[in-house]
Amino acid sequence: MYDLVIIGAGITGTMLARKLSAFKLKAVLIDRENDIANEATMANSAIVHTGYDPEEGTLKGLLNVRGARQYEQICRDLHCGYKLTGAYVAACGEEEEKVQDELAERAEKRGIAYEWLSGDEARTHEPNLSKHVTRVLSFPETAVVYPWEVAIACAEVAVNNGTELRLNETVCAIDRTDSGWCVKTDKGEYETKIVINAAGVAADKIYGMVGDHPSFTMTPKKGEYFVIDNDVHYTDHIIYPVPTAKGKGVLAVPTVYGNTLLGPNSERVEDPDERGCTFAGLDYVRENLVKIMRNPPFNKTIRNFAGLRPSSSCSDFIIEEAPDAENFINVASIESPGLASAPAVADYVIEELLKDKLTWDKNPDARMDREAPVVMAKLSEEEKKAKIAENPLYGKIICRCEQISEGEIVDCIRRTCGARSVKGVKKRVRPGMGRCQGGFCEPRVLNILARELNCSPLDVVLDSPASRILEKENR
C-alpha cells in the first residue's frame, strides 16, 4: 500500500516527490515518458520569474514569489546550473509604459526588487535592444536554470530517499477502493491512499478517470523557439516585451550554458501530440522579436524546438483536492510561471492539502542534497589533472562543441535516475546541445550507452523505447 502515487515526473511532480521524501512515506512517481522531465519541463523558456506578473489574489501570484525565492538554494543543494541574469521588461511608447507601471506596482507590493532605466541607459547595457524601446523596467533577481536538470536532480534525491520511479508507464485507469485508490497502468497496479495528478497536458485525462464531471479541460498552447549558438553573445539579461493578455510575448533569454533562446509564440493546439515547429510559428517569433530587439542572430540558429504549455480552461493554477474525489489531488494547469513556482507548489500541496491526510515522521536517512557530479569544465587545471589520473575517461573528450568527457557521460548513465537514451545523456551532461547537434558525438554516445547498459547498439534509443537509432547490423 502506497501513501502516494504521483502521476507525472515533470518539474511539479519531481519537486513534490523530493520534498515528500524527507518523510517516512511510501511514494511512487509514474510517468508515461522514457525519462524524467520529457514534456513541458523540457521545452519552455527556462526562466525563474520573480513574480511581478501574475495578478493579485491568484495562486500564481502567491506561489511564484515564494517558489522563486527558493531556487538559488535548491540549485546549490542539487548542484544544478543557476544563473542570475536579471530581466528587462522593455516598453515602446506610452501605452506600454502604463503596463510597466502596473508591473512595478505589483512588484512593490510583493517585495520584488526592480529599477527603472531609460531606453538609452538600458541600451548601454544591452546594445541589441531596439531603438524603439523607450523605457525599461529591470528586475535584477530574475534567473535562468536548466529546468530538466533541476527535475532530474529532484527525482534523484527522492529515489535515493526511497521513492520509487516508474518510467514508460501509462496510467490506464484509477479505481476507488475502500482505503483510497488503485492506479492501474499498462505495467502494473498501485494501491494507494492518495493520488497526485501532476500529469501536465494530460491532467484532464487523468482526472477524467475518477471524476464524473471534471471541472477543467486542458487547452495546451504551443510555444516555438530558436536556440542560438553559444558563440553569439546576444544579451546579458532576459529581455521581455510588456506582457499582454496572450502571455509574456517573444523573449530573448540567455541560458545557463551561454546559448540564447528566442521565442516563444503561443498557439492553441487541439491535438496534444502535435508538438512540432511550424513555419507560421517560427515566422511569428521572427516578426515579434524585432519589436524590442535588433540584430536578431537567427542565422546562428542551431536548433528549433516546440513545447506544449499545460494550460487549461482555468486561468490560474488548479491545486486542490478534487471536489468529487476524496484523496485525489489535482496539481494541474501549471503553465507559466510553473517552473518558478514549483518549489512553492510542492509546499502548498503538503501544507494545505496533505497535512491532515498522512503521518509526517521525518525520514532520518533522507538527504535533500545530491552528490556533486564531476563537471570537468568547472575544475581548475590541477583538479582536472587529478581527476584524469584517477579515471582516464575524464580525459577523453566525446562532445567537441561543449567539451564533455566520456567520464562525465558514464557518470550520468550510472548514477541514480541515470540516462537510458541518447536524449537522456544530452539532458544530463549536454553532448549534442552544441552547434553540431550531435553530428560528431551521437555515434560515440550511442556506443557508450550500449556498453554501459550492456545492450546491443541496435537497442539504444534516441528517446522513447520505439525510437531506435540503428536499423540493422551490416556485417
Added chain:
Amino acid sequence: MKHYDAVVIGGGSAGLSAAVTLKKQGIENIIVLEKDGETGGILQQCIHNGFGLQTFKEQLSGPAYAERFIDQAAEAGVEVLTDTMVTHIGADKTIEYVNSTEGYAKIQADAIILAVGCYERSRGAVEIPGERPTGIYTAGQAQRYLNIDGYLVGKKVFILGSGDIGLIMARRMTLEGAKVYGVAELMPYSNGLPRNIKQCLEDFGIPLYLSHTVTHIYGHDRLERIEVSAVDEKRKPVPGTEMYFDVDTLLLSVGLIPENHLADEIGVVMNPRTRGPVVDENYMTSVEGIFACGNGLHVHDLVDFVTMEAARAAEGAARWLKNGSSAGRVIRTEAGSNVSYIVPGLLHTDAMPGNVEFFFRVTRPLDAGEIIVRSGEKVLRTLKKKKLMPSEMERVLLTKQQLTGLEDNLTIEVKETE
C-alpha cells in the same frame, strides 16, 4: 612548458600534409594533436573510391588515401598525439589540451597550423517544421554508423540536400539494400560534384528534385513520413506542390561549416562568406604565427586540394619561422561578380614568396564564363572556361612577377559568356 617550433592542430588530410611538409622544410621539432583515436580524419569513413586523382594520378579510397599520408608522417618521424583535444589556444601561441594519459597539458608553439576541419550543418540550422523523431541524421553521421560501426540506419531513405556526402550515401545505402526515394535540393542546381550526380543518383535511377525542400516531418518515435514541396525563386515553399514520402530515414546533406571555435576565441579575423579565417599568401591568419588550411579554412570539393593547400600553409609557416613576417604593402582580394569568395584574402605585394594559386567559387552555375583577374583597372589575367559550378572549386594561378608591386586590391570576377 614543453616547446615546439610548430604545432599542427588536427591530424586529418590537412594536418598530415602540413606536418609532412614542415619536416621537408627542415622544421623538425613539431607535433600533431588529433582529437580522434587515429589520424586520417573524416577520410577514414569515406570508403568509396575517387580520392587522389590529382595527387597520385590514381583512384584511392578515403582510408587508402589517408594511409599514404599516415605512412609519410611516420617515415618523417612526425610526433602525433591522438585522443587529444585542444581546448584553448592563446594569441601568445600557447596551446592547452586534454587527453587520458597526460590529463591537462599546456605547450608553447612558435607557429600554429590550424587544420581543424569542418562540421555538418544540422537540422536545426535548416529549419524543418514538424516532429523530432529518430531517423534523421546528417549524411556524415549515417556514413560513420555504416562504415565505421557497421550499422545501417534505415531502410526507406530520403535525402535533403545534394552535397557530396549525401550523394555518396544515396549510392552506399542503395547498395546495402535500402531504398532511396529521392534527393531534394533547395537550389535550382546541385551542390554536389557532377560525377557524383551521375554515379550515385543517375546510375541508380534515384530522382533529384531541384528547387524542392522538406517542409514537414511526421512521426513521434521513428520518422514515418516527410512532406516535400517545390520552392519559388525566393526559396519559399509553394503551396499545392506537396509530395509525401513514407520513409523511416532522412539524411541531411545541407552544407559544411569550418570549425573555428579555437580561432574565434582569440579574435582571428574571419571571412563571413567562408566562415574560416582570412589568410595571406603564406596562409597566415590575422594573428601573427597562426596559420590555417583545409576545410577549417574553407570547404573544399576534393581532398587533393586540401593536401596541396596544407602543404602551402606549412611552407608559409616554415618561411615565417625562418624569416619572420612579411613587411610592406598589403592588398586585399575581392570577390567580383559571380564569385562568392577568394582564398587567400590578403597579399603582401612587396614580399611575394612565389606564385600564388587562388581558390574561389562561383555563386551560380554558368555554362561558359571568362575569369578576369584585375588589380584596380589593370587586367592581370583572363581565362575562358566552360561549365562553372558552385559545387566545384575554381583555381587561377598568378605569377610572382604579376603580383609583385601591385597597389590596388585584386579582384576576381567571372563574366558570363555565350
